[in-house]
Amino acid sequence: MLLPKINPTTTKAWKKLTQHFEETRNLKMQDLFSNDVSRASKKVIDWEDFYVDYSKNRITHETLTLLFELAEEVKLKEAITSQFEGETINETEDRKVLHTALRDFNNRKPEVAETLQKMKLFSEEIIKGNWKGHTGKSIDTIVNIGIGGSDLGPDMVVESLRYYRNHLNVQFISNVDGDHVMETLKGLNPETTLFIVVSKTFTTQETLTNANTIRSWFLENASEEAIAKHFVAVSSNLEAVKTFGIDSENSFPMWEWVGGRFSLWSAVGLSICCAIGFPNFEKLLQGANEMDTHFQDTPFSENIPVVLALLSIWYNNFYGTETEALVPYSQYLNKLVAYLQQGVMESNGKSIDRNGEPINYQTGTIVWGGTGTNAQHAFFQLVHQGTKLIPIDFICFSKSLHGKEDHQNKLLANCIAQTEALLNGTYKKEVETPFKVFDGNKPSNTIVIKKLTPNSLGKLLAMYEHKLFCQGILWNIFSFDQWGVELGKKLAKTTLTAIETNNTTMINNSSTKGLLKKVNS
Numbered sequence: 001m002l003l004p005k006i007n008p009t010t011t012k013a014w015k016k017l018t019q020h021f022e023e024t025r026n027l028k029m030q031d032l033f034s035n036d037v038s039r040a041s042k043k044v045i046d047w048e049d050f051y052v053d054y055s056k057n058r059i060t061h062e063t064l065t066l067l068f069e070l071a072e073e074v075k076l077k078e079a080i081t082s083q084f085e086g087e088t089i090n091e092t093e094d095r096k097v098l099h100t101a102l103r104d105f106n107n108r109k110p111e112v113a114e115t116l117q118k119m120k121l122f123s124e125e126i127i128k129g130n131w132k133g134h135t136g137k138s139i140d141t142i143v144n145i146g147i148g149g150s151d152l153g154p155d156m157v158v159e160s161l162r163y164y165r166n167h168l169n170v171q172f173i174s175n176v177d178g179d180h181v182m183e184t185l186k187g188l189n190p191e192t193t194l195f196i197v198v199s200k201t202f203t204t205q206e207t208l209t210n211a212n213t214i215r216s217w218f219l220e221n222a223s224e225e226a227i228a229k230h231f232v233a234v235s236s237n238l239e240a241v242k243t244f245g246i247d248s249e250n251s252f253p254m255w256e257w258v259g260g261r262f263s264l265w266s267a268v269g270l271s272i273c274c275a276i277g278f279p280n281f282e283k284l285l286q287g288a289n290e291m292d293t294h295f296q297d298t299p300f301s302e303n304i305p306v307v308l309a310l311l312s313i314w315y316n317n318f319y320g321t322e323t324e325a326l327v328p329y330s331q332y333l334n335k336l337v338a339y340l341q342q343g344v345m346e347s348n349g350k351s352i353d354r355n356g357e358p359i360n361y362q363t364g365t366i367v368w369g370g371t372g373t374n375a376q377h378a379f380f381q382l383v384h385q386g387t388k389l390i391p392i393d394f395i396c397f398s399k400s401l402h403g404k405e406d407h408q409n410k411l412l413a414n415c416i417a418q419t420e421a422l423l424n425g426t427y428k429k430e431v432e433t434p435f436k437v438f439d440g441n442k443p444s445n446t447i448v449i450k451k452l453t454p455n456s457l458g459k460l461l462a463m464y465e466h467k468l469f470c471q472g473i474l475w476n477i478f479s480f481d482q483w484g485v486e487l488g489k490k491l492a493k494t495t496l497t498a499i500e501t502n503n504t505t506m507i508n509n510s511s512t513k514g515l516l517k518k519v520n521s
């Protein structure tokens with residue numbers, strides 16, 4: 001079945017939610033807690049090593065009931081089935097959406113199994129030092145060249161699982177900014193470095209420019225034949241890879257049915273395999289697969305991604321919040337926000353619905369944030385006392401990896417204290433000056449995970465993938481295309497010609513002309 005095309009605002013549940021919002025908008029969470037001593041235990045999902053406390057939200061039992069009714073009415077369950085069964089739900093690109101198949105251990109597609117085996121062998125050879133560079137030395141440095149989904153996912157996972165890393169130095173080059181490339185190359189030894197060029201299309205300007213620059217830098221001291229020992233590629237465009245000079249032996253496939261921002265589970269994760277070893281990469285896939293099963297099989301009331309998505313709809317579409325913050329209390333997760341910004345905002349930043357009609361309600365939330373406790377000393381002032389309502393996801397781990405108990409206790413104390421401060425504020429307390437008043441009543445979810453492992457990271461990432469999928473279904477938009485990035489790419493080509501030829505006659509806009517004059521002067 002293709003995706004249902006139901007405008008959520010025309011449903012019965014939406015109308016009831018609108019009325020319910022009017023009736024409950026002035027309720028204080030502080031009172032909801034005082035009036036129900038068991039609130040905290042009722043609004044929790046305790047699943048495997050995840051504990052999701054969503055009690056600190058501006059919701060009553062009825063709010064949840066109506067949100068679940070909304071999910072039923074827009075046929076969320078059927079949509080989930082369509083995705084996992086490989087229906088062509090990315091209609092505007094005529095593609096299936098099957099990143100979940102990359103981590104499905106029970107029904108592994110032959111091409112996935114074959115690619116995983118190739119990734120395993122390749123990464124083992126590199127890690128053991130058996131893969132030699134052109135002068136006979138082992139590889140000690142891996143550089144991933146890619147951008148967007150071909151960079152953010154692997155970079156974030158390699159950083160998040162730094163604790164599990166081996167001796168290899170793994171780096172990432174993404175920006176077309178030549179200073180970025182030259183700074184990175186400065187510290188590299190071409191004899192012991194291997195470059196992984198990752199691009200699904202193999203037409204992306206940034207990636208190809210960087211790959212060509214690096215190729216020329218490499219050839220300053222090596223012959224063409226040496227390329228085979230220092231460059232491999234991951235792409236669905238194997239012809240273009242060949243033209244670049246990388247032969248099929250050194251190419252890893254990608255498939256049309258995996259979107260760039262959901263691709264770290266594919267051969268795009270090759271740098272992850274090198275950094276943490278293939279067995280750990282498999283554990284990452286396993287964790288994601290466990291979340292996939294939870295998402296598919298669990299009733300909505302206990303379903304973590306579904307509940308998180310519905311809460312987000314409640315704030316976005318009824319309270320009119322524009323953003324959601326994400327605050328992981330783990331320095332390892334310092335790249336998570338940037339990664340999820342692509343996932344969430346490239347997917348759900350849409351204003352045309354699945355019927356092709358303009359939308360007259362809010363869609364995609366703006367995702368931002370930073371790691372705790374640092375964020376407390378940066379943007380938390382605004383969250384506590386500013387005029388905007390900002391729902392937050394707090395993420396923390398019960399156990400630290402290095403076992404520094406004193407630090408861990410302080411880290412967790414800060415995380416949990418923040419959720420309480422946001423909830424309670426100084427409600428019903430005597431405060432001597434208005435400047436020290438905290439209204440509280442600020443919503444948050446707290447996601448407590450036992451320990452940061454490849455498995456739990458896999459679950460966490462899949463949780464957010466499924467959350468954004470549900471949001472897209474509820475908003476009646478197509479989450480798996482990204483036409484909104486094309487216009488800028490096209491215009492950049494004309495603008496580049498104007499810069500290279502120092503000729504602005506083909507430029508129509510007067511501001512653009514002025515800017516070009518300035519940069520070319």
Ligand SMILES: O=P(O)(O)OC[C@H]1O[C@](O)(CO)[C@@H](O)[C@@H]1O
Pocket residue numbers: 147148149150198199200201202203204207260261346482485
């Ligand atoms: O892997 P490619 O084809 O180089 O694309 C990189 C990124 O560019 C985008 O298409 C957006 O410009 C992303 O969706 C994608 O992850």
